Amino acid sequence: MTHARGAASGPLGPGLGLQLGRLALGLMLGCCAIVHDSGSAEATERENLKETGFRPLRIAQSPVRWLPRPDGGPIVLRYAIADRDLVDPEAINCGSMRAPAAMFEASRVDMATFRRALAEALLRWQAIADIAFEPAASLDLADIVVGEQAKPTGRAYTNVTLAKTWNGPARPIVAASICLNPEQPWKVGFNGDLGVYDLVHTLTHEIGHAIGLDHPAGRGHVMSFRYDESRTGLSAGDSLGAVTLYGPRVPAAHASTGASAAAARGAHTRPPADAAELGIR
Numbered sequence: 001m002t003h004a005r006g007a008a009s010g011p012l013g014p015g016l017g018l019q020l021g022r023l024a025l026g027l028m029l030g031c032c033a034i035v036h037d038s039g040s041a042e043a044t045e046r047e048n049l050k051e052t053g054f055r056p057l058r059i060a061q062s063p064v065r066w067l068p069r070p071d072g073g074p075i076v077l078r079y080a081i082a083d084r085d086l087v088d089p090e091a092i093n094c095g096s097m098r099a100p101a102a103m104f105e106a107s108r109v110d111m112a113t114f115r116r117a118l119a120e121a122l123l124r125w126q127a128i129a130d131i132a133f134e135p136a137a138s139l140d141l142a143d144i145v146v147g148e149q150a151k152p153t154g155r156a157y158t159n160v161t162l163a164k165t166w167n168g169p170a171r172p173i174v175a176a177s178i179c180l181n182p183e184q185p186w187k188v189g190f191n192g193d194l195g196v197y198d199l200v201h202t203l204t205h206e207i208g209h210a211i212g213l214d215h216p217a218g219r220g221h222v223m224s225f226r227y228d229e230s231r232t233g234l235s236a237g238d239s240l241g242a243v244t245l246y247g248p249r250v251p252a253a254h255a256s257t258g259a260s261a262a263a264a265r266g267a268h269t270r271p272p273a274d275a276a277e278l279g280i281r
């Protein structure tokens with residue numbers, strides 16, 4: 001059917017039981033076009049954000065995040081690039097997606113370049129926080145699906161699907177979709193032309209939404225809603241946001257020391273973040 005993965009037809013996020021159910025909540029998470037309302041509460045929050053540089057994504061008053069696995073193991077999200085048409089009537093964003101192809105015609109980008117850009121974007125988050133990504137065996141098994149918009153609008157959007165019921169302070173994310181506008185020009189790397197967005201930066205930003213981060217108040221962060229090329233990679237605020245949600249990444253060297261790492265991680269270790277793990281060729 002769709003990348004929304006019906007509860008009976010495929011797994012949800014790692015460690016998320018089918019009993020959670022799903023509720024599709026789309027988020028207006030464009031890369032660069034959304035301005036938040038500025039009420040007094042928001043103004044106060046902005047003051048707080050000056051110190052943290054990040055803003056947790058909240059939906060209906062609840063922060064959202066991918067849940068830890070029941071067995072205590074590290075969160076590993078499976079991702080896939082759309083290889084066929086996907087329709088999710090419940091999604092507000094990315095409701096109609098397809099395999100990225102048209103977007104390559106308008107840009108000097110091909111699928112191999114796109115895959116590398118996506119892997120690099122995922123690595124940025126994986127390198128700092130205790131959340132990992134791996135290629136899904138198939139589209140239907142993916143927690144995060146990336147594709148191009150079938151109905152082009154804006155630049156890029158993220159849609160998250162949330163658990164219908166939950167315990168604890170954070171509402172679980174059980175699936176996410178990221179869709180890019182194929183009619184916009186794309187590039188890889190910065191060149192000062194702010195009319196053409198860097199795929200790595202844009203995908204990093206959208207993945208940030210997909211793991212539970214919103215736009216912070218200030219500029220200069222990957223999660224800032226205005227695209228700029230002032231920074232390559234995550235800011236301190238971006239990093240703090242991911243670490244606040246998922247904890248710091250356990251260094252590979254530490255993880256390889258066995259008992260101490262196992263104790264630190266509750267008897268679980270994680271694979272090192274490297275290019276091969278993310279399918280870079």
Ligand SMILES: [Zn+2]
Nearest residue numbers: 029030031225
């Ligand atoms: Zn955004």
